[in-house]
Amino acid sequence: MGKRAVIIGAGPGGLTAARELHQLGVPSTLLEKESQVGGLAKTVRREGYHFDLGGHRFFTKVKLIERIWHETLGDALLTRPRLSRIFYNKHFFHYPLRPADALRKLGIWEAGQCMTSFAAAKVFPQRREEDLESWLINRFGERLYRTFFKTYTEKVWGIPCDQISADWAGQRIKGLDMITLLRNALGLTGKGGGPKTLIDQFLYPRFGPGMLWERMTEQLEAAGSEVKLEHPVEAIRWQRGGVTSVVAGGKTYAGTHFLSTMPVKELIEALDPAPPAEVREAARFFSYRDFLTVGLVLDGRDFFPDNWIYIHEPEVKVGRIQNFGNWSADMVGRRNVTCLGMEYFCFEGDGLWSMPDADLVNFAKQELEKIGLGRADKVIKGWAIRVPKAYPVYDGQYQEGLRRVRAFLEQVPNLQLLGRNGMHRYNNMDHSMLTGILAARNILGSRYDLWKVNADAEYLEEGADISAEELHGLEQTQPLVPGRVSTAPARLGA
Ligand SMILES: Cc1cc2nc3c(=O)[nH]c(=O)nc-3n(C[C@H](O)[C@H](O)[C@H](O)COP(=O)(O)OP(=O)(O)OC[C@H]3O[C@@H](n4cnc5c(N)ncnc54)[C@H](O)[C@@H]3O)c2cc1C
Incomplete structure (x- = not known):
C-alpha cells in the first residue's frame, strides 16, 4: 500500500x-x-535489582488490552494481591479508612480529640465547600483531615488543599464521610452498599x-x-x-x-x-509535576507486607514507599534483602530534584529511619532515579x-x-x-x-x-x- x-x-x-x-x-x-x-512504565535495573517507577498495576476494563498483555507475557504475567496502607505516627492504618481501626491506633486521647473535632464540624460546618480542605473538614472534622488527607495530598500535588477544587474529592471519594464509614463499620450499609471498594488484585509482570x-x-x-x-x-x-x-x-x-x-x-x-x-x-x-524514586536495598526481609504504603508523617518529604519484592519476588531475586522505592513528588529543578544522587540516597535513608520503618545502617546500596514529566498538570x-x-x-x-x-x-x-x-x-x-x-x-x-x-x-x-x-x-x- x-x-x-x-x-x-x-x-x-x-x-x-x-x-x-x-x-x-x-x-x-x-x-x-x-x-x-x-x-514511564519501564523497569530500571541496577546491579541485578529491578525498580518500577511508581508501582504499575496492570488493570483494565478493555479485554483487547488485557489480551495483548497475556499474549505478550504468557505465564510471566502474575496475578498479585493488593495491600496498601497508610503509615502515620508509627502505625499502619487500613486504607480506605476504617473508623474502629483508625481510632484504636490513634490512641484514646487523640481519638477523643478527633471525635470532638468531628462533632464540631457537624454542628458548625464550613459554609463554603468550594475547596478540598473545607469539603473534607465538613465530613471528617479538622483533626482527622489533618492526619489522613492533608499531608499526603499536598506532598503529591504540591498544591495546598485549600486551593484544590472540592469537585475533585466529590468525584474521587464519592459517598465517603465519617457517618458512612461508621455505618459501614456497624454493617448498616443500606441500599447500594458502601463506597466503592478498591481493586484487591491486579496483574503484574515478573520483572x-x-x-x-x-x-x-x-x-x-x-x-x-x-x-x-x-x-x-x-x-x-x-x-x-x-x-x-x-x-x-x-x-x-x-x-x-x-x-x-x-x-x-x-x-x-x-x-x-x-x-x-x-x-x-x-x-x-x-507544565508538569515531576517525580523521583530512591531505590534502596536493605539487609534482611519482612519490613512490611504491603505492595506500597502511603506516608502521612508531615515531618518527612517521602510520599509513598514501594516494596518491590511484594509486587514480584523476581524483582529482588533470591537474596536475603528488601528493595524499597522511596518516592518523592517534586518539580524539575527544585531542591530535591537538584540534590546530588549520593545526598538523595542519604536523605532517603535518614527519612526511613526517622519514621521508624527501617534503620539507615541496614541500607546496603541505593540509587536515585529521576522521572521528568511524570504527571501532566491540569x-x-x-x-x-x-x-x-x-x-x-x-x-x-x-x-x-x-x-x-x-x-x-x-x-x-x-x-x-x-x-x-x-x-x-x-x-x-x-x-x-x-x-x-x-x-x-x-x-x-x-x-x-x-x-x-x-x-x-x-x-x-x-x-x-x-x-x-x-x-x-x-x-x-x-
Ligand atoms: C508514578 C507513576 C505511577 C503510575 N502507575 C500506573 C499504574 O499503576 N497503572 C497504569 O496503568 N499506569 C500507571 N502509570 C501511567 C503509565 O506510566 C502511563 O500511562 C504510560 O507509561 C504512558 O505511556 P505513553 O507511551 O503514552 O508515554 P510514555 O510512557 O511517557 O512514553 C513516551 C516515550 O517517548 C519518549 N520520548 C520523549 N521525547 C522523545 C523525543 N524527543 N524523541 C524520541 N522519543 C521521545 C520517552 O523517552 C518515552 O519512552 C503511572 C505513571 C506514573 C508516573
Whole structure:
C-alpha cells in the first residue's frame, strides 16, 4: 500500500501502535530517545535489582488490552494481591479508612480529640465547600483531615488543599464521610452498599512493567519493525498538508504517517519550520509535576507486607514507599534483602530534584529511619532515579494550549498525537495503548477521534474488538487530577 509510519517514543502508546500497525501490514520505525523502551512504565535495573517507577498495576476494563498483555507475557504475567496502607505516627492504618481501626491506633486521647473535632464540624460546618480542605473538614472534622488527607495530598500535588477544587474529592471519594464509614463499620450499609471498594488484585509482570515493553519490542523486531534507541527526535519537518520527515540522532526518517507520544510541549518546539506564533506560544501553556524514586536495598526481609504504603508523617518529604519484592519476588531475586522505592513528588529543578544522587540516597535513608520503618545502617546500596514529566498538570491554561495545537494539526493531518504526555492527559497504560491502537487503525482509514475515545463509542466499527461498555469503563478507571479552586477536576475526555 506504500504506507510507512514513523512513531516517536517507545513507551506503551508508541509500541502498541507499532504492534497494531504490524498486524495491519504497515511497516513502522520507532524512534526512542532513551537507551531502553517502556517510557514511564519501564523497569530500571541496577546491579541485578529491578525498580518500577511508581508501582504499575496492570488493570483494565478493555479485554483487547488485557489480551495483548497475556499474549505478550504468557505465564510471566502474575496475578498479585493488593495491600496498601497508610503509615502515620508509627502505625499502619487500613486504607480506605476504617473508623474502629483508625481510632484504636490513634490512641484514646487523640481519638477523643478527633471525635470532638468531628462533632464540631457537624454542628458548625464550613459554609463554603468550594475547596478540598473545607469539603473534607465538613465530613471528617479538622483533626482527622489533618492526619489522613492533608499531608499526603499536598506532598503529591504540591498544591495546598485549600486551593484544590472540592469537585475533585466529590468525584474521587464519592459517598465517603465519617457517618458512612461508621455505618459501614456497624454493617448498616443500606441500599447500594458502601463506597466503592478498591481493586484487591491486579496483574503484574515478573520483572516489572518494563518486561512487557521489552518483550513487545523483541516481537516487533523479529517481525521486521525497527526500534531505534538513543534516537531523540530533534526536528519534525512539515509543510501545509502534512509532515514529511523527522530528524532523530542526526538522521532523517521519511514516512507517509507520523505518530507522536513525545510531550506536546516539546513537539511544538521541534516543528520545523516553526509553527505560527499562536501555536509556538502554546508550548508555554503545558507544565508538569515531576517525580523521583530512591531505590534502596536493605539487609534482611519482612519490613512490611504491603505492595506500597502511603506516608502521612508531615515531618518527612517521602510520599509513598514501594516494596518491590511484594509486587514480584523476581524483582529482588533470591537474596536475603528488601528493595524499597522511596518516592518523592517534586518539580524539575527544585531542591530535591537538584540534590546530588549520593545526598538523595542519604536523605532517603535518614527519612526511613526517622519514621521508624527501617534503620539507615541496614541500607546496603541505593540509587536515585529521576522521572521528568511524570504527571501532566491540569491548570488554567493547558486546555487553551491543546485547542491551539489541535487547530494546527488540521494543517498536518498525517500527524497524530497520542498517549500521556503526547496528549497531555493524566492516564493509565491501557488508555495510552488504546490510543495507539486507534491511531494505527486511522492510518488504514478509520476515523477515530483520539481526543474523545469515550465519545467514539458510537462510532465503533464492526470487528473493532472493543465495545462501547469497555470504552466507558476505560474512562471511569482513569485517575483524576485535582484542579485549582474554580477549575473543575478533569477526567479523560472532559
Ligand atoms: C508514578 C507513576 C505511577 C503510575 N502507575 C500506573 C499504574 O499503576 N497503572 C497504569 O496503568 N499506569 C500507571 N502509570 C501511567 C503509565 O506510566 C502511563 O500511562 C504510560 O507509561 C504512558 O505511556 P505513553 O507511551 O503514552 O508515554 P510514555 O510512557 O511517557 O512514553 C513516551 C516515550 O517517548 C519518549 N520520548 C520523549 N521525547 C522523545 C523525543 N524527543 N524523541 C524520541 N522519543 C521521545 C520517552 O523517552 C518515552 O519512552 C503511572 C505513571 C506514573 C508516573
